[in-house]
Amino acid sequence: MRNLTLKQMRYFEALARHCHFGRAADDCAVTQPALSMQIKELEETLGAPLLERGARQIRLTGFGEMFLDRVHDILRKVDDLGDLARAAEGEPFGKLRIGVIPTVAPYLLPAIVTGLTRAYPTLNPFLRETVTRRLLEELIDGRLDTAILALPVSEPALTEVPLFAERFVLIRPEADADKPAPSRDSLREMRLLLLEEGHCFRDQALSFCNLPSTRQREMLDGSSLATLVQMVGAGVGVTLIPEMAVPVETRSAAVSVARFRDPQPMRTIGMVWRKSSPLEPQLMKIAEVVRAAGDALRSSSGLATLPGWRA
Secondary structure, three states: OOOOOHHHHHHHHHHHHHOOHHHHHHHHOOOHHHHHHHHHHHHHHHOOOOEEEOOOOEEEOHHHHHHHHHHHHHHHHHHHHHHHHHHOOOOOOEEEEEEEOOOOHHHHHHHHHHHHHHHOOOEEEEEEEOOHHHHHHHHHOOOOOEEEEEEOOOOOOEEEEEEEEEEEEEEEEHHHOOOOOOOHHHHOOOOEEEEOOOOHHHHHHHHHOOOOOOOOOOOOEEOOHHHHHHHHHOOOOEEEEEHHHHHHHOOOOOEEEEEOOOOOOEEEEEEEEEOOOOOHHHHHHHHHHHHHHHHHHHHOOOHHHOOOEEO
């Protein structure tokens, strides 16, 4: 058997993840024919098919599934070797793959990138925005180095580092600005607009309102906080958003902002990474930059001066 190459393994891993030659080729920054040729050579080397090639989709064979498990282990160990070399340098540098949840990314990432560029000019952050479940999968698989999300995640293989806490606020139509903030019980009777399933912020909002996630309600499931806020401005209902999102999402909507009475709904934002990662000393330094960005954002948000603000 000829030697297998890491390039072939990375191409195969991407193909197994996307189940599509074109998307896998784009992910690997190669042409589709080049990727297809490498996969074919890999199958010839192994002497067994890895894929079932259908007219519209591809699937892994049974052997392909077993081979993929070994490939994940090998690629993770190879990446760990690179991380070990970077860890020996002391300061963060080179490529760092950071995942961020969608209810944090638009508001905090600009400050984080600015802070990282200033503190570590040789660092090259690669950013990935997606929901918590996918971030954790990619982190455990070794496709991400760290992730910024809401804690806890309660994953035994990961280290969790809390960075800062923030409140949730109520967004309601501008005409309701002078009304007192509703209680949690009365909020359950309102038309509450939430993010679609898969977003941890949805689950946190439902938990605060003591609503089961399976309850059928007349509501809008939005893909972004921006959509929810604009629908509130149109008079469709009310919604909850994190405090860091207020300055961005309310500036062009006819809405008012209210803070709940104690106990207020809150979330803890933190970073997670694999417990086995040799980059932990560098990731702790990155975490300090993220913490500083969060503190600066919250202190400069100017919530008390926003139109329609009511504590």
